[in-house]
Amino acid sequence: MNAPLVSVILSGGAGTRLWPVSREALPKPFMKLGDGRSLLRRTLDRAASLSGDSALVVTNRDYYFLSRDELSDTALTKAGKVRYLLEPAARNTAPAIALATLAVAQTHGEDAQLLVLAADHLITDEAGFGACVAQARALAAEGWLVTFGIAANTPETGFGYIESGKALPHGGYAVQRFVEKPNLERAREFLAAGNYSWNSGMFCFRARDMLAALAEVAPDLLAGARASWAQSQPYAAGADATELHGPTFTALESISVDYAVFEKAKRVAVVPGAFGWSDVGAWPEIAEQFPADADGNRAAGRALFTDSTGCFVHSHGRLVTVLGMKDAVVVDTPDALLVMPKERAQDVKKVVAAVRASGDDKHIFHATVARPWGTYTVLQEGPQFKLKRIEVKPLCSLSLQMHHYRNEHWIVVSGTARVTNGEQVFLLATNESTYIKSGTQHRLENPGTLPLVLIEVQSGQYVGEDDIVRFDDKYGRVAKAV
Amino acid sequence: MNAPLVSVILSGGAGTRLWPVSREALPKPFMKLGDGRSLLRRTLDRAASLSGDSALVVTNRDYYFLSRDELSDTALTKAGKVRYLLEPAARNTAPAIALATLAVAQTHGEDAQLLVLAADHLITDEAGFGACVAQARALAAEGWLVTFGIAANTPETGFGYIESGKALPHGGYAVQRFVEKPNLERAREFLAAGNYSWNSGMFCFRARDMLAALAEVAPDLLAGARASWAQSQPYAAGADATELHGPTFTALESISVDYAVFEKAKRVAVVPGAFGWSDVGAWPEIAEQFPADADGNRAAGRALFTDSTGCFVHSHGRLVTVLGMKDAVVVDTPDALLVMPKERAQDVKKVVAAVRASGDDKHIFHATVARPWGTYTVLQEGPQFKLKRIEVKPLCSLSLQMHHYRNEHWIVVSGTARVTNGEQVFLLATNESTYIKSGTQHRLENPGTLPLVLIEVQSGQYVGEDDIVRFDDKYGRVAKAV
Numbered sequence: 001m002n003a004p005l006v007s008v009i010l011s012g013g014a015g016t017r018l019w020p021v022s023r024e025a026l027p028k029p030f031m032k033l034g035d036g037r038s039l040l041r042r043t044l045d046r047a048a049s050l051s052g053d054s055a056l057v058v059t060n061r062d063y064y065f066l067s068r069d070e071l072s073d074t075a076l077t078k079a080g081k082v083r084y085l086l087e088p089a090a091r092n093t094a095p096a097i098a099l100a101t102l103a104v105a106q107t108h109g110e111d112a113q114l115l116v117l118a119a120d121h122l123i124t125d126e127a128g129f130g131a132c133v134a135q136a137r138a139l140a141a142e143g144w145l146v147t148f149g150i151a152a153n154t155p156e157t158g159f160g161y162i163e164s165g166k167a168l169p170h171g172g173y174a175v176q177r178f179v180e181k182p183n184l185e186r187a188r189e190f191l192a193a194g195n196y197s198w199n200s201g202m203f204c205f206r207a208r209d210m211l212a213a214l215a216e217v218a219p220d221l222l223a224g225a226r227a228s229w230a231q232s233q234p235y236a237a238g239a240d241a242t243e244l245h246g247p248t249f250t251a252l253e254s255i256s257v258d259y260a261v262f263e264k265a266k267r268v269a270v271v272p273g274a275f276g277w278s279d280v281g282a283w284p285e286i287a288e289q290f291p292a293d294a295d296g297n298r299a300a301g302r303a304l305f306t307d308s309t310g311c312f313v314h315s316h317g318r319l320v321t322v323l324g325m326k327d328a329v330v331v332d333t334p335d336a337l338l339v340m341p342k343e344r345a346q347d348v349k350k351v352v353a354a355v356r357a358s359g360d361d362k363h364i365f366h367a368t369v370a371r372p373w374g375t376y377t378v379l380q381e382g383p384q385f386k387l388k389r390i391e392v393k394p395l396c397s398l399s400l401q402m403h404h405y406r407n408e409h410w411i412v413v414s415g416t417a418r419v420t421n422g423e424q425v426f427l428l429a430t431n432e433s434t435y436i437k438s439g440t441q442h443r444l445e446n447p448g449t450l451p452l453v454l455i456e457v458q459s460g461q462y463v464g465e466d467d468i469v470r471f472d473d474k475y476g477r478v479a480k481a482v
Numbered sequence: 483m484n485a486p487l488v489s490v491i492l493s494g495g496a497g498t499r500l501w502p503v504s505r506e507a508l509p510k511p512f513m514k515l516g517d518g519r520s521l522l523r524r525t526l527d528r529a530a531s532l533s534g535d536s537a538l539v540v541t542n543r544d545y546y547f548l549s550r551d552e553l554s555d556t557a558l559t560k561a562g563k564v565r566y567l568l569e570p571a572a573r574n575t576a577p578a579i580a581l582a583t584l585a586v587a588q589t590h591g592e593d594a595q596l597l598v599l600a601a602d603h604l605i606t607d608e609a610g611f612g613a614c615v616a617q618a619r620a621l622a623a624e625g626w627l628v629t630f631g632i633a634a635n636t637p638e639t640g641f642g643y644i645e646s647g648k649a650l651p652h653g654g655y656a657v658q659r660f661v662e663k664p665n666l667e668r669a670r671e672f673l674a675a676g677n678y679s680w681n682s683g684m685f686c687f688r689a690r691d692m693l694a695a696l697a698e699v700a701p702d703l704l705a706g707a708r709a710s711w712a713q714s715q716p717y718a719a720g721a722d723a724t725e726l727h728g729p730t731f732t733a734l735e736s737i738s739v740d741y742a743v744f745e746k747a748k749r750v751a752v753v754p755g756a757f758g759w760s761d762v763g764a765w766p767e768i769a770e771q772f773p774a775d776a777d778g779n780r781a782a783g784r785a786l787f788t789d790s791t792g793c794f795v796h797s798h799g800r801l802v803t804v805l806g807m808k809d810a811v812v813v814d815t816p817d818a819l820l821v822m823p824k825e826r827a828q829d830v831k832k833v834v835a836a837v838r839a840s841g842d843d844k845h846i847f848h849a850t851v852a853r854p855w856g857t858y859t860v861l862q863e864g865p866q867f868k869l870k871r872i873e874v875k876p877l878c879s880l881s882l883q884m885h886h887y888r889n890e891h892w893i894v895v896s897g898t899a900r901v902t903n904g905e906q907v908f909l910l911a912t913n914e915s916t917y918i919k920s921g922t923q924h925r926l927e928n929p930g931t932l933p934l935v936l937i938e939v940q941s942g943q944y945v946g947e948d949d950i951v952r953f954d955d956k957y958g959r960v961a962k963a964v
Contacts, residue, residue, distance in 0.1 A: 020803075304833065304836045304837060304840060306829075306832050306833050306836050307826070307829070307832070318816075318817055318818060318819055319817065319818040319819070319837070319842060319844055320818075320819045320821070321502075321818065321819065321820050321821070321833045321836070321837065322820075322821050322822070323820065323821070323822035323826050323829060323830065323832065323833050324822050324823050324825075324826035324829065325810075325821060325822065325823065328807075328810075328821065330819070330821050332819060334800075335800055335801065336800060336801040336802075336803065337800055337801070337802045337803065337812070337814060337819070338803050338804075338805065339802070339803070339804050339805070339807060339810065339812050339821055340804070340805035340806050340807065341806050341807065343806075344789070344805050344806035347788075347789070347805060347806065348805065350788050350789070350805065351786065351788050351803045351805050354786045354788050354803070355786060355801070355803065358786060360801060362801055379861050379862060379869070380861060380871060382895065382896075382935075383896075384895075384896075385895040385896070387861070387869075387871075387937060389862060389869075407913055409891075409893045409915050411891045411939045411941075413864065413866075413867040413939065413941055414864075414865075414866075414867070430941065431889055431941040431942070433891050433915070433917065433939075435915065453864075455869060455937075455939050457893045457895065457915075457937050459893075459895055459912065459913040460913070
């Protein structure tokens with residue numbers, strides 16, 4: 001098989017049911033599991049291990065810096081083989097896959113194969129998945145659009161199903177039909193029938209076959225996608241990214257690739273497999289990733305269970321104690337906590353809606369806020385003062401800025417800072433400090449190769465984030481907020 | 483009634499079942515309820531409203547500064563009418579009451595009446611309680627040792643009971659007998675009988691009658707108490723306190739006043755009442771102090787309930803969300819969290835034991851630690867650095883000290899500090915900062931009348947609390963740790 005394989009990683013999952021860890025500003029693909037790797041990172045690692053020639057991450061423009069940070073430490077990135085397609089808005093999977101196909105056709109030719117992966121799924125049996133991918137590639141090489149089916153082992157009502165028809169070579173089947181999420185009775189029938197599998201939302205196909213299918217069953221979408229691709233530009237803030245053209249992309253119909261293409265196209269195959277796949281859609285699936293104690297309790301972080309069974313605790317450093325509970329889920333974050341029975345895990349959306357309705361912004365932001373240059377965490381806030389921990393990535397820099405109302409004390413607790421304070425530019429070593437008076441232009445940079453951590457104490461009449469005037473910014477934010 | 487009334491406040495309740503809010507270093511009497519007043523403060527306010535001539539707080543030496551802080555802002559304290567008896571160790575109520583009686587007899591004469599109150603109870607109907615106290619005083623004036631009974635309205639198995647005998651004047655009854663905590667069946671019998679009330683642990687009597695009773699039924703205890711009283715000294719660190727003599731006090735039998743005196747003495751009366759009394763012994767009783775929503779959920783702090791009924795949330799500022807729970811209790815503190823069903827509230831001790839067994843110290847300390855001069859809170863800690871918020875009370879001062887390994891940056895965020903930094907002594911206003919190099923003698927003082935709040939960033943090879951050399955300390959801690 002000589003055709004190149006490009007892994008297309010669709011990184012758009014909001015993960016509302018995984019609140020309060022997954023939030024709008026740092027959604028599900030960035031969630032870190034047991035070994036510290038995010039779901040996105042795991043997906044890229046998986047793609048790399050399948051001898052993918054390169055990867056294309058399709059994500060919202062807002063997640064570009066975050067995604068690049070997550071993936072910076074991978075061989076594929078270091079080899080310059082990870083590129084980004086940046087969406088101005090979410091338009092479901094069909095537009096994303098159409099654009100990705102056009103991009104791959106242009107860079108790798110129409111014979112190139114695309115392996116479409118979701119950035120927020122988990123696969124524990126990587127070898128098993130690799131075998132399925134090999135089958136799928138063989139079918140794709142013969143012109144099939146291939147879906148990956150997950151061998152159903154429970155009458156799951158949360159997934160769509162694929163009915164397998166006639167057997168094809170390479171262990172695949174022609175797809176008989178796609179079925180929407182069934183009720184329990186039908187799900188049981190499917191399980192009994194044996195020729196149904198769950199629709200995993202992962203695909204493999206040649207660029208030319210997807211373009212042909214689009215031309216046949218979704219010509220408007222293809223035309224719109226071509227128009228958008230023609231006007232898309234290299235992203236100003238990153239040479240490895242293409243920014244999809246806003247108006248034309250946003251004009252595309254928001255529709256899944258299943259509806260738009262796979263349910264209508266002719267040569268559609270399914271490769272059923274069992275490779276420890278999970279869409280980790282809700283907390284119980286996350287819990288499954290951690291070992292259970294003798295009473296079936298699981299913990300990510302510090303937890304003490306007393307007379308409790310089947311519980312799950314996600315802790316962020318605090319001590320979580322659970323007494324006399326059965327099948328309870330406790331998710332602890334620095335600024336918000338969720339307690340529920342496991343069986344209500346699908347309803348976390350209701351909590352998120354309640355948080356939104358309460359006027360809070362904890363459905364959007366975490367206590368730690370990611371910025372292109374690193375992160376900041378508000379540790380404490382009071383009248384006329386705010387205390388932040390700031391971490392600046394190596395060789396990164398905050399904008400040259402000025403505040404009207406607040407003074408800032410900076411104390412370096414690790415690494416070295418280069419500080420612009422009015423006319424002066426100087427280095428600040430660990431344990432050194434400086435004072436930025438309000439009205440003074442200043443800039444904070446990390447000139448080193450280790451992370452720079454500093455404590456900032458703000459004081460003044462007003463310490464809101466919007467008291468900022470930017471004069472120069474590496475990340476194109478001069479005219480924008482924060 | 484011309485005899486003076488001294489309110490004796492026994493402030494010793496550990497409140498283990500109220501973990502993680504109540505901890506060894508800041509136990510139940512210091513817990514703050516809805517209006518921000520601690521249980522101890524409420525008890526003093528109650529005593530003051532009963533036209534108490536003065537109050538005597540009996541507490542452990544370790545809680546002296548904390549107690550004084552809690553009570554500093556009361557008229558009784560300002561009038562110099564609150565004094566402290568400091569115990570070197572806990573010896574239950576009989577020794578405490580014996581010593582308090584000796585103290586009152588000395589300061590106010592043997593005709594003075596003592597009203598013994600627990601610092602960790604709650605009384606919502608203060609007027610009703612006042613009426614009972616008036617009845618009790620009338621009986622005490624006639625030589626009775628009076629207990630306060632709580633009219634039983636449920637077959638409670640968590641309290642001892644008092645059986646009323648013949649009716650006395652002033653609405654009281656001679657005590658027929660004291661009964662230990664009954665099982666449910668007996669508790670139901672008591673409730674049906676109608677002449678049983680709960681033993682509240684509050685008492686009223688003349689000093690001379692208690693001394694006489696002690697002489698008759700507990701002569702060893704009285705002799706030991708007299709010996710201890712004779713050797714007790716004014717407390718070096720506070721003119722309003724007497725430090726009970728360690729060896730002689732510790733030698734006293736640890737026994738309750740019920741066992742030692744009331745069950746054996748002759749003229750013992752009970753005044754039964756219903757005045758919204760609660761010993762707030764466990765979380766459900768705390769919950770009762772907060773209004774319920776339409777679904778019976780109650781909250782102290784920020785909480786969002788979704789599809790939940792009968793739950794209670796205690797939050798310390800974080801957003802606590804509860805989904806689909808029934809009768810759950812969630813107690814949130816900055817460093818520890820407890821989740822349990824209401825019905826397990828009596829078993830929080832098991833959690834505390836598990837915390838202790840885990841090697842953690844969260845059963846003893848809070849994130850915010852009280853010191854004679856104020857408080858400190860560790861906001862964040864990392865390798866070779868520690869971030870603290872320090873609050874110094876007006877006119878208070880930390881010791882003159884020195885650290886071998888850590889440097890300290892101080893930034894004043896409110897109030898004014900007087901700083902000794904080596905040879906220099908200078909004022910630091912809000913928003914000013916200074917740097918204390920390791921090896922330099924330094925002192926932090928609040929010379930003003932407003933609280934001083936500062937952020938301290940420690941950095942150095944070692945930032946443990948035990949890297950401290952004290953040269954001079956207002957609170958007698960030169961030779962001791964921290």
